[in-house]
Amino acid sequence: MVPVLSPEALAAQGVEARATYARLAAAGLKLDMTRGKPSPEQLDLAEGMLALPGNRDHLTESGEDARNYGGLQGLPEARRLFGAMLGVPPELLVVNENSSLAVMHDCIVWALLKGVPGSAAPWVGQDVAFLCPVPGYDRHFGFCEGFGIRLIPVAMREDGPDMEEVERLAADPAVRGMWCVPTYSNPTGATYSEATARRLAAMRTGASDFRLFWDNAYAVHHLTENRPAPHDILGLCAEAGNPDRAFIFASTSKITLAGAGLAFFAGSKANVAWYLEQAGRRTIGPDKLNQLRHTRFLRDLDGIHRHMEAHRRLIAPKFEAVLEALDQRLGGLGLARWTEPEGGYFITVEMLRGSAKRVVELARGLGIALTPAGSTSPHGKDPTDSILRLAPTYPSLAEVRAAAEGIALCIHLAALEADGLERAA
Amino acid sequence: MVPVLSPEALAAQGVEARATYARLAAAGLKLDMTRGKPSPEQLDLAEGMLALPGNRDHLTESGEDARNYGGLQGLPEARRLFGAMLGVPPELLVVNENSSLAVMHDCIVWALLKGVPGSAAPWVGQDVAFLCPVPGYDRHFGFCEGFGIRLIPVAMREDGPDMEEVERLAADPAVRGMWCVPTYSNPTGATYSEATARRLAAMRTGASDFRLFWDNAYAVHHLTENRPAPHDILGLCAEAGNPDRAFIFASTSKITLAGAGLAFFAGSKANVAWYLEQAGRRTIGPDKLNQLRHTRFLRDLDGIHRHMEAHRRLIAPKFEAVLEALDQRLGGLGLARWTEPEGGYFITVEMLRGSAKRVVELARGLGIALTPAGSTSPHGKDPTDSILRLAPTYPSLAEVRAAAEGIALCIHLAALEADGLERAA
Numbered sequence: 001m002v003p004v005l006s007p008e009a010l011a012a013q014g015v016e017a018r019a020t021y022a023r024l025a026a027a028g029l030k031l032d033m034t035r036g037k038p039s040p041e042q043l044d045l046a047e048g049m050l051a052l053p054g055n056r057d058h059l060t061e062s063g064e065d066a067r068n069y070g071g072l073q074g075l076p077e078a079r080r081l082f083g084a085m086l087g088v089p090p091e092l093l094v095v096n097e098n099s100s101l102a103v104m105h106d107c108i109v110w111a112l113l114k115g116v117p118g119s120a121a122p123w124v125g126q127d128v129a130f131l132c133p134v135p136g137y138d139r140h141f142g143f144c145e146g147f148g149i150r151l152i153p154v155a156m157r158e159d160g161p162d163m164e165e166v167e168r169l170a171a172d173p174a175v176r177g178m179w180c181v182p183t184y185s186n187p188t189g190a191t192y193s194e195a196t197a198r199r200l201a202a203m204r205t206g207a208s209d210f211r212l213f214w215d216n217a218y219a220v221h222h223l224t225e226n227r228p229a230p231h232d233i234l235g236l237c238a239e240a241g242n243p244d245r246a247f248i249f250a251s252t253s254k255i256t257l258a259g260a261g262l263a264f265f266a267g268s269k270a271n272v273a274w275y276l277e278q279a280g281r282r283t284i285g286p287d288k289l290n291q292l293r294h295t296r297f298l299r300d301l302d303g304i305h306r307h308m309e310a311h312r313r314l315i316a317p318k319f320e321a322v323l324e325a326l327d328q329r330l331g332g333l334g335l336a337r338w339t340e341p342e343g344g345y346f347i348t349v350e351m352l353r354g355s356a357k358r359v360v361e362l363a364r365g366l367g368i369a370l371t372p373a374g375s376t377s378p379h380g381k382d383p384t385d386s387i388l389r390l391a392p393t394y395p396s397l398a399e400v401r402a403a404a405e406g407i408a409l410c411i412h413l414a415a416l417e418a419d420g421l422e423r424a425a
Numbered sequence: 426m427v428p429v430l431s432p433e434a435l436a437a438q439g440v441e442a443r444a445t446y447a448r449l450a451a452a453g454l455k456l457d458m459t460r461g462k463p464s465p466e467q468l469d470l471a472e473g474m475l476a477l478p479g480n481r482d483h484l485t486e487s488g489e490d491a492r493n494y495g496g497l498q499g500l501p502e503a504r505r506l507f508g509a510m511l512g513v514p515p516e517l518l519v520v521n522e523n524s525s526l527a528v529m530h531d532c533i534v535w536a537l538l539k540g541v542p543g544s545a546a547p548w549v550g551q552d553v554a555f556l557c558p559v560p561g562y563d564r565h566f567g568f569c570e571g572f573g574i575r576l577i578p579v580a581m582r583e584d585g586p587d588m589e590e591v592e593r594l595a596a597d598p599a600v601r602g603m604w605c606v607p608t609y610s611n612p613t614g615a616t617y618s619e620a621t622a623r624r625l626a627a628m629r630t631g632a633s634d635f636r637l638f639w640d641n642a643y644a645v646h647h648l649t650e651n652r653p654a655p656h657d658i659l660g661l662c663a664e665a666g667n668p669d670r671a672f673i674f675a676s677t678s679k680i681t682l683a684g685a686g687l688a689f690f691a692g693s694k695a696n697v698a699w700y701l702e703q704a705g706r707r708t709i710g711p712d713k714l715n716q717l718r719h720t721r722f723l724r725d726l727d728g729i730h731r732h733m734e735a736h737r738r739l740i741a742p743k744f745e746a747v748l749e750a751l752d753q754r755l756g757g758l759g760l761a762r763w764t765e766p767e768g769g770y771f772i773t774v775e776m777l778r779g780s781a782k783r784v785v786e787l788a789r790g791l792g793i794a795l796t797p798a799g800s801t802s803p804h805g806k807d808p809t810d811s812i813l814r815l816a817p818t819y820p821s822l823a824e825v826r827a828a829a830e831g832i833a834l835c836i837h838l839a840a841l842e843a844d845g846l847e848r849a850a
Contacts, residue, residue, distance in 0.1 A: 040493075043483075043493060054475055055475055055476055056472070058468075066684065068682075068683045069462055098522065098712045101708055113538070124549050257492045257493075259491065259709075260712045260713070281571050283524040283527045283530075287685045287712070289475070
């Protein structure tokens with residue numbers, strides 16, 4: 001991967017890199033690029049929500065009191081608004097509390113303890129496996145690991161997971177589910193192509209109760225003027241004769257307020273009935289005042305898009321700063337490649353095999369916190385030790401630039417070390 | 426149970442009761458006494474919360490941004506406030522979303538799939554039974570029924586469950602838990618005595634991982650000037666050498682806003698660590714803005730007590746109206762007895778065996794909705810068919826009075842029918 005350079009040229013690079021590292025280390029940075037958290041300025045965009053719904057404003061559009069118990073599926077106006085956002089009919093959407101992760105967790109525990117529509121028996125006690133496009137999202141893996149579900153990695157491409165591999169593996173009856181982040185995938189930013197979505201909807205699966213865990217976390221989180229519409233995965237599954245195949249998840253955590261948003265479940269009629277039956281034992285109903293707060297503030301799909309454009313104005317420059325810093329130090333060296341996402345929250349960097357852990361360690365020496373190497377793979381173990389996920393949204397633009405320069409430097413240094421010349425020197 | 430009356434006297438009662446029933450039926454009432462819901466006037470008491478935390482007010486007392494992710498255990502100030510309410514140290518309290526039912530559900534699914542501290546294995550696949558004081562709360566039973574947990578009824582007394590029976594049954598290793606509503610129990614209103622709490626904390630159990638599911642739903646929901654402090658069940662369990670025995674649950678659903686309150690989990694250090702480990706896979710954190718909203722509004726324990734006095738002024742007259750109506754028609758007849766609760770949300774009426782279903786049916790004929798007969802027993806089956814739960818908080822005072830008069834009448838009629846005279850006539 002490294003182009004042939006003369007020993008002298010390499011040595012000169014090493015001298016410069018080590019000097020820069022020493023200078024940065026002395027600067028005592030304290031930068032965090034670990035998690036996909038909105039910045040305070042992004043949260044300020046939802047400032048208007050902090051005093052909503054407001055005095056005496058507690059009636060829904062049908063005149064019900066949003067303060068009281070009930071309304072398990074969510075307010076019709078909230079389901080209409082977020083159904084439009086996700087390309088799902090309101091009657092197939094459920095509005096939950098603040099965490100889509102929690103909604104996924106609950107689907108998994110209910111699948112384990114009760115089974116899903118189409119299950120011959122509850123999943124617990126059986127050999128259950130999920131397909132995981134890698135690089136992927138550590139918290140998706142976390143549930144499965146916690147509940148003893150086997151994780152089978154599948155390579156992630158620019159148009160979604162490697163479908164040849166997916167189709168081959170899904171034929172195994174033990175494979176009951178698959179994690180998908182179809183739009184601006186966490187962490188590569190790749191968006192599934194229509195063809196990928198169609199193949200996922202139509203493929204033959206060994207298990208009759210196989211589910212796509214379709215986490216559309218970044219459906220409207222565009223970084224460019226393009227606004228690809230979400231795939232109509234429910235329609236595609238129905239068309240292919242697999243109407244109950246997809247569980248859709250999403251939230252407003254990165255639209256309105258990270259800790260105080262709304263989370264959604266959507267699925268076929270049978271899946272929604274199943275979900276509501278389980279959820280109805282768990283709770284008397286969701287926080288409908290927070291649903292009013294959201295509908296009062298965002299109003300309609302245009303309101304959501306306008307709001308997301310304000311996010312874009314804040315975060316797109318941070319993504320650009322990272323890409324610039326990577327390009328400036330590493331461009332043309334052949335030591336690393338990285339994604340240039342058109343949406344979502346992450347940039348993924350692939351560096352020389354066996355060097356990601358070292359890069360995290362070197363960055364720590366500069367006061368830059370990175371997500372642990374391996375966290376984009378099941379069980380936190382990346383066999384290639386080459387993938388890092390960068391999350392540029394939370395720090396300020398100046399901090400992001402400084403962090404990205406530091407990270408690019410560490411990738412460079414680790415590559416020079418790996419080349420053997422630096423270690424020997 | 427019925428005092429000896431002359432056939433003539435009974436016939437006269439029957440003539441009057443049937444005439445009154447016909448008159449009421451013609452009035453076309455539409456009254457709902459089914460669920461323990463706060464009235465709109467009670468929700469108005471929390472009106473001030475609808476515009477909280479308010480513009481730019483999103484920092485916690487330690488200066489953290491309550492809008493963002495994180496803070497799994499809840500804000501320290503919220504834990505202090507509600508820890509004081511429940512008699513639990515803040516470090517042993519967890520603040521969750523809006524539903525204590527959901528917290529209980531999650532504890533059960535995690536116990537099933539992972540086990541609790543002290544479990545030799547996850548509960549799933551084993552014969553698992555819970556003790557249920559009866560009359561009890563249908564939603565408690567609902568989980569267990571849904572997940573195949575056996576429910577063993579135990580008689581409820583004025584000072585808590587029949588402890589002889591509880592101790593005998595708890596010796597069975599299959600018995601892994603027990604539902605307890607220690608203060609103003611749902612639905613009898615009974616408060617466990619100190620002696621009962623001590624025996625529950627200290628009793629020998631067959632299972633090493635036995636848990637009291639201690640649902641302190643009505644800890645501060647007094648209907649009189651008396652304010653019994655919550656039992657220190659964590660302290661009693663620790664003292665008895667069973668430090669991990671109690672899982673405490675509670676919420677502000679009937680303090681602030683029924684659908685938009687906060688729910689709590691509390692337990693020993695080991696139980697809290699276990700809970701947070703599971704919850705940390707399920708969610709990145711709770712809605713901390715709602716926690717700020719609550720601490721800003723209620724401020725301190727005095728604030729909670731003042732707020733609950735305002736509730737009392739609204740609902741105590743409704744309880745009195747029910748008791749008056751029952752006494753007026755049924756007093757001295759020996760046809761029914763009822764609780765006179767000093768707190769909580771319900772009045773329980775015990776009528777002649779085999780007549781509760783008929784009373785519900787008769788009431789329906791008057792346009793009065795009652796919780797189905799049997800709902801206070803596991804599986805909705807009351808073998809005595811004699812218990813009804815009345816929930817007087819939601820309707821207006823005039824409606825409650827009308828409903829209670831109607832219900833008393835139906836109890837009377839059903840008893841006359843049961844006596845055979847009316848059916849024969």
